[in-house]
Amino acid sequence: MIQISKTIKQERLRRGMTQEAIAEFLNTTKTTISKWENATLYPDITMLPKLAKVFNISVDKLLNYNINMTDEEIKKISISLSKMINRTSYDEYLSTVRDYYISHCNEFKFLNSLLGILSNNILYCEDKTQIKDTTILAHEIVKTTEDNSESIYLKRHAQGYQTLMYMFEGDYSSVIENTPDFDLKIGENATLTLAYLQKENVSKAKNVIQTDMYQSLMIYMHDFALMITFGLYSVSLESLESKLYHLNKAFNVDYLYPHLSINCYYQFALYYAKKSDIKAIEYLEKYCQCFDYLVTDFVYQKDEFFDAIEEWLDTLPLGERLPANYENTLNTICSRILENEYFNTLDNFETIKNNLLRIYNKKDEG
Template sequence: MKDLQFANTIATLRKQKGLTQDEVASFVGVSKAAVSKWETGLSYPDILLLPKLATFFNLSIDELLGYKPQMTKENIQKLYAELSKDFAVKPFDEVYTRIKNMIDEYYSCFPLLMQMAVLLLNYQHVAGDLQQEIIRKAIKLCQRIEENSEDQRLAYQAGSLEAHCQLFLQNPKRVLELLGDGVEPYTGNEIIVANAYQQLQQPEKAKETLQVSMYQNILGVLGIAPNYMMMYVDQPEVFDEVVLRMEGMMQTFDIYNLSFNNALIIYLTAAQGYMMQKNEKKAIEMLKKYIKASESIVFPITLHGDAFFDLIDEWVMRELDLGPNAPRDEQTIKMSLISGITENPILKPLILRPEVKTMIENLKHTLGCD
């Protein structure tokens, strides 16, 4: 109980309420000396006395002991950002140990468990020999949320994250168990919700509902595109058409500014695809666009709307667990922008070209990673 600062807690509570040690002792049924020892940390009350003490001070037992089983959204965001920065400068084992301790302390705080699973997955690439353990740890956290959380949205997110992990571990059957084996028909619920807000004379909520839906659907299409693109790498004409349409969509909605990560993945995937087609000219063209997008990134990175999606920012702050903050620290993001090219085996033949070497060096300089 020393770690829970029980002594300070009970002394502070008694003084705040203007009570004497005799009054506390009389109510609980112990001596004044016993209360004095509690307040000085020389001894602690019998566990059977805790409910009576908590009742006396009108607190829960957790509050009496100074234990908070839940963490606020704001504190989860701060902790995530702090741990993310630690991964960039401290040994992985040290940060991982702290994460495990936080998980043990807040094992019933499911939003925290979710973000710790996300954090571990975002840094599993630097875990070395612990990578498999990290993936399995994330799966266990997701399964605890799925089985115990009463928040259906959080449980759904945990199931999706577990499916991602299971796919990494090459367990496709489990993925289909979690997510189903097909695509459900589009229901258009957001249109119904928007109309309901209209009937309630809340036009701004109706606008936000539709705008957020458009925003997510656009990013969803761009997120699916790289996988879809690679399905047609052996059909150059179809591959070209997918690249062309995605570029058009990115230009129309200014994706460089709105969600640069989608643009980066599409250009990098396109470069890989063209290399597989032995089309180095187009591969270099895609790399140039990847580097241009990388050099246009404004740090620190935040998720935000723009002049068209002008109702997104408030929704991001309100609904997303990490708010507008990036899921990885700035230095790790910068290094991954470079390693996406330099450590990509499919692109290796291009890296030896003077033109590409110069582009990479310029990117390193722009990002401050010389």
């Protein structure tokens, strides 16, 4: 990746030069130099020899060209794009993503990160045209990855994002055609763990097995919430309540995955809103607790059982930060309770309402 902004600032400071002095030599403005150093603007190609002469270095050194982006660079850009959606129009945000894709089309790990950002923020589309533009760009990125990346891992991830795009397009036939009903799981992570143990690398073995369990449990919670939401179960709802209760006892899932547990409690509260005010309020209180976890720390949580997943978190585009928009997620979680007519008539709902608003307002305190 070209890091010319960093180089310009480093070389200027190393020589004790001000931005004004550089600007005067190049016949430009201090504002332009500032933008170069902040990477909000890049020098015109005709400026490169002049800049190199000022610093008495070669153009190659000035460009400081690296083949691969670092994980830190990917994470920084990903977080920036994730936050950008709240500060600008969707079209401008999408244009920025497209520019990054064009300028880094051979950085396949970064392209996977862009696909994740597009998938997370597509809900901000205001019309079908924006959805179409987003999915077209995503499909282009997927094809670039499939055609050029040598990593099976990155290709598989890109194809997973493509499946999500089919869903957003409403192309359910493509989802079905490109996704097996049952994927054979052969325990690669367990095998890898054993291999690390044979090499006496206990630290890596611990990291791999914990990460596999953590992700598997997270997927289970996601599927469990889907099962409850869409009635995809054959046992009683009371039986599902018991399963979630014991799952919490065993793995503390409310704390680890509050963004998933909260959906279960919402469905349980809806179910009891027509049967028992006491039970409905009980589940709304659990809902509030999960909400509190999210407002306080919008991250992948760790505990004493999962204490060796940092290495995995460091590989994620957003690090430990959850891959969703903070403001939008909190607004949705709060409003779907406050605006629900079934909950508003419950005894003691005023207490739930006040608690929700108190928790919601904590986001502005940090």
